Amino acid sequence: MEEYHQPLSTYLPKHPSITGGLVVSAVIIHTSPTNVARTLIIQRALKDGFPLKWETPGGGVEDFDASILSAAAREVKEETGLDVDLEKDILGTVGGGFTEWEEPKTGLWWRKVVFLVRIVGGEEGLPVVRLEEREHRDWRWATEEEVREGGIEFAYGELARGILEGFGRVRELGGS
Numbered sequence: 687m688e689e690y691h692q693p694l695s696t697y698l699p700k701h702p703s704i705t706g707g708l709v710v711s712a713v714i715i716h717t718s719p720t721n722v723a724r725t726l727i728i729q730r731a732l733k734d735g736f737p738l739k740w741e742t743p744g745g746g747v748e749d750f751d752a753s754i755l756s757a758a759a760r761e762v763k764e765e766t767g768l769d770v771d772l773e774k775d776i777l778g779t780v781g782g783g784f785t786e787w788e789e790p791k792t793g794l795w796w797r798k799v800v801f802l803v804r805i806v807g808g809e810e811g812l813p814v815v816r817l818e819e820r821e822h823r824d825w826r827w828a829t830e831e832e833v834r835e836g837g838i839e840f841a842y843g844e845l846a847r848g849i850l851e852g853f854g855r856v857r858e859l860g861g862s
Contacts, residue, residue, distance in 0.1 A: 687778060
């Protein structure tokens with residue numbers, strides 16, 4: 687996780703294969719003593735890329751972000767209204783740490799880092815989400831079973847695997 691405590695300007699020179707940019711995402715797992723663990727997924731807007739498909743909160747790391755981790759927290763806040771504590775909520779990465787792809791039109795290479803975030807709740811239930819409506823249309827807290835069943839149409843094929851990995855890691859750490 688140490689490499690993600692640095693700004694984009696320090697990270698990119700160490701990874702010259704990344705010519706397009708760096709994207710972050712957060713698999714958010716909510717646990718509580720009284721409820722089954724759930725993950726937050728948000729539905730893309732009709733006029734956005736991958737319209738009406740489900741994804742986890744995330745977006746581009748910007749030059750003004752203090753670190754890659756703070757970019758992940760900023761994107762979660764912008765897209766959902768939820769606060770992420772960098773010191774206690776972020777547990778690591780899922781999906782092998784990162785994925786890379788080439789943008790066909792430009793030939794630029796992008797990297798996406800998916801962080802695992804655990805939000806521990808009390809008796810009050812699941813946090814209410816406030817969407818950035820230009821980008822997303824709906825949200826839901828999905829159970830591991832709902833993700834595993836395959837009835838959710840995700841924007842990216844590997845996303846369900848990363849979410850399921852996140853549920854497993856939280857369970858190993860003593861979450862529901």
